[in-house]
Amino acid sequence: MADTRTIHFWGAGTLRTFRPLWVAEELGLAYELSGIGPRTGETQTEDYTRLNPKQKIPFMQDAHMGLSESVAISRYLIARYGSADSLLTPETLEARAREDEWVSYVYGELDETALYVMRRHGDLKAIYGEAPAAVTSAKAYAEKHLGVIAQHLQSQEFVVGDRFGLADVMLVSCLDWAVRYEFDLSPKLQAYRDIHRQRPAYRRAYAVNYQGAAKV
Numbered sequence: 001m002a003d004t005r006t007i008h009f010w011g012a013g014t015l016r017t018f019r020p021l022w023v024a025e026e027l028g029l030a031y032e033l034s035g036i037g038p039r040t041g042e043t044q045t046e047d048y049t050r051l052n053p054k055q056k057i058p059f060m061q062d063a064h065m066g067l068s069e070s071v072a073i074s075r076y077l078i079a080r081y082g083s084a085d086s087l088l089t090p091e092t093l094e095a096r097a098r099e100d101e102w103v104s105y106v107y108g109e110l111d112e113t114a115l116y117v118m119r120r121h122g123d124l125k126a127i128y129g130e131a132p133a134a135v136t137s138a139k140a141y142a143e144k145h146l147g148v149i150a151q152h153l154q155s156q157e158f159v160v161g162d163r164f165g166l167a168d169v170m171l172v173s174c175l176d177w178a179v180r181y182e183f184d185l186s187p188k189l190q191a192y193r194d195i196h197r198q199r200p201a202y203r204r205a206y207a208v209n210y211q212g213a214a215k216v
């Protein structure tokens with residue numbers, strides 16, 4: 001549902017910055033984007049550090065609400081601007097807990113524990129140190145949990161509930177990341193990813209995040 005307030009995002013070009021942009025596109029929100037990148041010095045400026053002392057992207061400002069963390073921003077947008085016919089908006093405590101379970105699982109086990117470890121000690125080894133054993137073990141760890149997720153998806157179209165939601169944004173973004181790191185995805189996960197990458201909001205967010213498409 002469109003809103004008259006101006007939402008401003010900082011950060012582009014990574015899977016973490018992609019998530020809130022995808023959610024904003026799914027919700028039909030108007031937003032402005034300062035497409036700053038990681039390790040360009042843009043997260044270290046005085047102005048940006050005042051906004052986000054963590055010096056990380058993504059960051060979002062919505063009226064007086066400033067928020068970092070890709071999951072927190074995405075969840076906030078859905079809770080504030082979502083509706084029954086947009087993204088999954090779990091109503092009951094149990095439904096919220098179930099979504100939380102899967103979002104935490106995908107973020108904790110795939111993103112932070114596995115893919116980002118591969119990134120830190122692979123692509124970013126000049127900063128964080130070269131650790132081939134950590135990269136190999138993180139990949140095996142991700143493969144194990146991708147197996148659990150593939151099994152879960154045997155009986156359902158979406159990670160949680162009966163419509164596309166935050167857990168799917170998390171999973172598709174991690175699958176994109178895994179493909180970049182040359183994981184051999186199972187047919188189930190490939191099919192799931194292919195379907196959701198066709199979503200018009202995914203395509204618009206992709207263009208904004210990776211190709212610098214102008215966005216107001």
Ligand SMILES: N[C@@H](CCC(=O)N[C@@H](CS)C(=O)NCC(=O)O)C(=O)O
Pocket residue numbers: 014015016017037038039043055056057058068069070071
């Ligand atoms: N847990 C954070 C991670 C944010 C993060 O690490 N962002 C990276 C880019 S993917 C970053 O800002 N790096 C800049 C730097 O470390 O200087 C989230 O999910 O938003």
